Amino acid sequence: MSSVLVYGSYGFVGSLVARETIERDLEVVLAGRDGARVAEQVDDLGRPGRRFALDDPDVVTAALEGAGVDCVLNCAGPFSNTAEPLVEGCVRSGTDYVDITGEIPVIERVREWDQRATEAGVTLVPAAGFSAVPLDCLAAHLSDRLPEATALALGVDSRRPPSIGTVRTAIEGIEDGGAVRREGRLEYVPAAWRTRRIDFGRGTRSAVTVPMGEVSTAHYTTGVPDVAAYAAVPQPARLALRLHRYLAPLLATTPVRAGLKRLAGLVRDGPSSWSRKRATAYLWGEARVEHTDARVVSRLRTPDPYVVTVDAAVTATERLLADGRIEDGFRTPAGAFGSGFVLDLEGVAGFFDESTPESGAPEVDVPS
Numbered sequence: 001m002s003s004v005l006v007y008g009s010y011g012f013v014g015s016l017v018a019r020e021t022i023e024r025d026l027e028v029v030l031a032g033r034d035g036a037r038v039a040e041q042v043d044d045l046g047r048p049g050r051r052f053a054l055d056d057p058d059v060v061t062a063a064l065e066g067a068g069v070d071c072v073l074n075c076a077g078p079f080s081n082t083a084e085p086l087v088e089g090c091v092r093s094g095t096d097y098v099d100i101t102g103e104i105p106v107i108e109r110v111r112e113w114d115q116r117a118t119e120a121g122v123t124l125v126p127a128a129g130f131s132a133v134p135l136d137c138l139a140a141h142l143s144d145r146l147p148e149a150t151a152l153a154l155g156v157d158s159r160r161p162p163s164i165g166t167v168r169t170a171i172e173g174i175e176d177g178g179a180v181r182r183e184g185r186l187e188y189v190p191a192a193w194r195t196r197r198i199d200f201g202r203g204t205r206s207a208v209t210v211p212m213g214e215v216s217t218a219h220y221t222t223g224v225p226d227v228a229a230y231a232a233v234p235q236p237a238r239l240a241l242r243l244h245r246y247l248a249p250l251l252a253t254t255p256v257r258a259g260l261k262r263l264a265g266l267v268r269d270g271p272s273s274w275s276r277k278r279a280t281a282y283l284w285g286e287a288r289v290e291h292t293d294a295r296v297v298s299r300l301r302t303p304d305p306y307v308v309t310v311d312a313a314v315t316a317t318e319r320l321l322a323d324g325r326i327e328d329g330f331r332t333p334a335g336a337f338g339s340g341f342v343l344d345l346e347g348v349a350g351f352f353d354e355s356t357p358e359s360g361a362p363e364v365d366v367p368s
């Protein structure tokens with residue numbers, strides 16, 4: 001029977017993922033760098049565990065070989081510290097790799113392992129959580145509808161408070177500002193660089209550009225050269241994002257970053273199961289051919305982002321373990337499993353296609 005090692009299995013998302021793998025009868029090994037927490041989880045869930053840190057590639061490779069697993073599912077973020085050591089260990093030990101990063105630089109670095117992974121017969125699927133599965137699949141669907149598209153705009157409207165881990169990850173990349181893709185290249189731009197009024201399917205809201213992982217995955221999935229990702233944010237948050245442009249150098253200093261992380265530690269663990277059951281996310285995407293009227297719009301509705309993250313990551317892992325036809329090397333979620341992957345997740349509704357283009361000229365981005 002195929003097996004998966006969940007790294008960061010005692011974190012907030014990691015523990016939800018670990019329980020889900022057991023529910024689905026996968027053979028799971030629990031893992032992380034804190035021996036006491038791994039041991040506690042082993043007692044609780046009755047599954048084997050492994051303690052190893054990620055500083056030494058030889059140790060990581062030996063740990064994966066010793067565990068004898070077929071796939072690693074990395075839930076330990078910020079992934080800027082954990083993805084590469086685990087990818088290297090996976091490539092050296094012949095183990096497939098899945099993670100739930102939404103960090104653009106991490107996806108780009110995992111992609112640099114494409115050739116070595118292909119030579120080793122290993123598949124690497126980063127960003128198999130809420131960011132980027134739904135919008136990556138929506139991008140693939142839009143590209144099927146308008147194959148000559150030259151620009152993609154993708155957006156999410158979800159009023160969801162983040163977990164501590166997500167806050168810590170945001171603090172880690174705090175000086176980065178924003179990012180979009182233009183003519184195939186990543187371009188670093190100020191935070192909230194553009195504002196757009198978007199109808200996500202429950203009324204029009206203001207959204208600003210954000211550096212979501214889809215800026216990478218949607219480009220690699222579709223080959224469309226221009227990609228921008230938007231998030232609906234209320235006015236105070238838009239203001240804070242704009243202030244970020246001026247405060248970023250200060251926020252990036254070590255003492256301020258450490259202070260922010262301490263403050264983040266005061267936040268409760270993550271959204272409760274009660275709130276996870278009730279939340280909905282609205283996703284929107286537009287493909288267009290620049291300088292023409294050609295334009296298509298589609299939408300999706302999903303459960304809570306944390307629910308989607310757990311379902312998508314475990315389903316991606318199941319498919320990698322079960323389906324020998326998935327190509328080796330770096331794969332985006334839609335590249336590996338097709339645009340319909342998101343529709344197989346519990347509670348997802350779509351794709352809702354606009355049969356005729358929205359009337360009038362497309363809404364134009366305005367500088368914030």
Ligand SMILES: NC(=O)c1ccc[n+]([C@@H]2O[C@H](COP(=O)([O-])OP(=O)(O)OC[C@H]3O[C@@H](n4cnc5c(N)ncnc54)[C@H](OP(=O)(O)O)[C@@H]3O)[C@@H](O)[C@H]2O)c1
Binds near residue numbers: 008009032101127
């Ligand atoms: N793609 C998506 O849509 C999506 C959705 C939800 C969450 N996420 C991301 O998933 C990550 C985890 O979120 P969370 O809420 O579960 O966070 P969390 O509760 O803080 O858990 C983080 C886990 O990662 C481990 N870890 C962190 N840095 C490590 C390192 N350098 N070496 C080894 N282990 C390390 C932690 O172990 P220690 O306690 O030993 O440090 C812990 O087990 C975050 O980056 C978050 O942004 C993505």
